[in-house]
Amino acid sequence: MRRRRWELISESLVEGLIRLCGVSAIIFVFGIFYFVFREGSGLLWGGRFSVFQFLTSIEWYPTSQSHVRYGALGLIAGTLSVTLLAMAIAVPFGVGAAIYVSEFCSPRAKETLKIVIELLAAIPSVVWGFIGLTVMNSLIIKLFNAPIGLNVLNGGVILALMSVPIIVSIGEDALKAVPDSYREAALALGATRWQMVRRVLLPAAKNGLLAAALLGVGRAVGETMAVLMATGHSIRIPTSPLDPVRTLTATIAAELGETAVGSDHYQVLFIIGILLFSITFVVNLGADLIVRGIRGKA
Amino acid sequence: MSAAIENSAPPAVAAKFTKTDFTRKKERSERVARFIFGAMALLMILPLALIVGYLFIRALPVLSFDFLFKVPIRGMRAGGVWPALLGTIYLILISLAVATPIGVLAAVYLNEYARENSFTRVVNLAVVNLAGVPSIVHALFGLGAFVVFAGVGRSILAASLTLAIMTLPVIIASAKEALAAVPRSFREACWNVGASRWQTIRHVVLPNSISGILTGVILQVSRTAGETAPVMFTGAVFYKAIKEGDVFAYGLFDQCMALSMHLFTVSTQVPDVPEALPYGTAVVLLATVLAVNALAIAFRVYLRSRKKW
Numbered sequence: 001m002r003r004r005r006w007e008l009i010s011e012s013l014v015e016g017l018i019r020l021c022g023v024s025a026i027i028f029v030f031g032i033f034y035f036v037f038r039e040g041s042g043l044l045w046g047g048r049f050s051v052f053q054f055l056t057s058i059e060w061y062p063t064s065q066s067h068v069r070y071g072a073l074g075l076i077a078g079t080l081s082v083t084l085l086a087m088a089i090a091v092p093f094g095v096g097a098a099i100y101v102s103e104f105c106s107p108r109a110k111e112t113l114k115i116v117i118e119l120l121a122a123i124p125s126v127v128w129g130f131i132g133l134t135v136m137n138s139l140i141i142k143l144f145n146a147p148i149g150l151n152v153l154n155g156g157v158i159l160a161l162m163s164v165p166i167i168v169s170i171g172e173d174a175l176k177a178v179p180d181s182y183r184e185a186a187l188a189l190g191a192t193r194w195q196m197v198r199r200v201l202l203p204a205a206k207n208g209l210l211a212a213a214l215l216g217v218g219r220a221v222g223e224t225m226a227v228l229m230a231t232g233h234s235i236r237i238p239t240s241p242l243d244p245v246r247t248l249t250a251t252i253a254a255e256l257g258e259t260a261v262g263s264d265h266y267q268v269l270f271i272i273g274i275l276l277f278s279i280t281f282v283v284n285l286g287a288d289l290i291v292r293g294i295r296g297k298a
Numbered sequence: 299m300s301a302a303i304e305n306s307a308p309p310a311v312a313a314k315f316t317k318t319d320f321t322r323k324k325e326r327s328e329r330v331a332r333f334i335f336g337a338m339a340l341l342m343i344l345p346l347a348l349i350v351g352y353l354f355i356r357a358l359p360v361l362s363f364d365f366l367f368k369v370p371i372r373g374m375r376a377g378g379v380w381p382a383l384l385g386t387i388y389l390i391l392i393s394l395a396v397a398t399p400i401g402v403l404a405a406v407y408l409n410e411y412a413r414e415n416s417f418t419r420v421v422n423l424a425v426v427n428l429a430g431v432p433s434i435v436h437a438l439f440g441l442g443a444f445v446v447f448a449g450v451g452r453s454i455l456a457a458s459l460t461l462a463i464m465t466l467p468v469i470i471a472s473a474k475e476a477l478a479a480v481p482r483s484f485r486e487a488c489w490n491v492g493a494s495r496w497q498t499i500r501h502v503v504l505p506n507s508i509s510g511i512l513t514g515v516i517l518q519v520s521r522t523a524g525e526t527a528p529v530m531f532t533g534a535v536f537y538k539a540i541k542e543g544d545v546f547a548y549g550l551f552d553q554c555m556a557l558s559m560h561l562f563t564v565s566t567q568v569p570d571v572p573e574a575l576p577y578g579t580a581v582v583l584l585a586t587v588l589a590v591n592a593l594a595i596a597f598r599v600y601l602r603s604r605k606k607w
Contacts, residue, residue, distance in 0.1 A: 127561070134576075
């Protein structure tokens, strides 16, 4: 009898632990928001900082002796330009590859391709950055006669290569979710595979493919080391793909090491962190809602 | 398919089915589409082969056994990567020791206990969002929560905890998949003989999914090894002197070097580094990551081949 009671107690303890771990993800998401906010809040409410200036000015002089200015527009433009270029390359290629993997190739080739995609996704971002710094840099200087090869184009291509795997794997899931009866109906009517893909599959998998693109955007916006090493270090609104820029993430990585804990400069970097967290939160939430929308209907 | 039918039909019959212009056009567009999509898929494989090959060739002059087990000398312009390699191993082991139990138990909760309701949806949403948080924001969190707030200071412990939270959502996702692969009838059989929920999990569900869970954990090793931003401000330093070949050189509250950080350092922060040295570091990092990944994939293929149900 005694043993039985001990068993009951230990079992309810274990179940409590499991429940605690189950909600840990929620705790950590709130924890991240809380602690990043906490470190940045002193400056945010302190009166020495204006959100309007932060979002609309390109003057980023956080260490100026006479007149400190925190205008992040140049950084936002840097992030936007690199992300847009990366998506312009990665979305068509990613969706194309997903279509090939899911509709055109043999089961054997499919397995091989999926393994390659997985390995491509595993290459660390600092290695991508190193490739941008060395290979892409000299390639761009040679091909475009540019004075320096660390710019929007370099960062965009590197980010495209980094986000293609996620777009392919989510895009393939979306295509797989289209019922086979759709395909059979189209083929039975005499459509070729390409006609079936264009007229039936793409419209049916539209939302899933959009979600794949959104997740690619989330990855590109949040990427740090690769853009830190590949995009150069000049804060401005780029006018051509050969302009060097500085992104939001790269700014935190480059400047955080030089700031004293608690200083204004330290705090403004955490405010950039809040901005980044919010952007990726909205993007991921959007992608998730779209994916769930499909599942709800199907 | 149409080709096979044409070949098998006698010539007299085949002659009756001459292709119309419409069919020809249709088939041409099919060929073009297949070629374009195939080329797109090929263009993804190409970078992997080119990158690995190029890095390896440029790294050849420094690659040797000594490179792995010697300490850097002359301001990191010569010597090996031993302290960085050891630091990376410490970070991986400690972060996995923290993230694996929490992640697996969370997956058990989501797969075995949670009901289909809005709270479970919020938990799943939190997992997805945690996976999407940029690595530099994880770094800010680690700095704010562990280094400053908890007072741990910049150390292996703070860096490992930061990495653990970063890998958590992926461990949850892969463990959940492994648990879901155990057929429901296994659980029902166990409940029917009077076992409780936890006993069922402990004696039936976990033993039957442990290899799938393990595959997910191995994959995290490679992800942890490559992360740079989260450890940069929470525990990794440019240079730390340790003794050659000393496996227990770092303590929990020491700062350490890390392979990923070392690559960043020698390729951007140190002037006049000999050409091959950063390439060598990149190859060591890349080889570690790809080898661990290949191991996980091989393990998964093997498991699938001997699956009994």
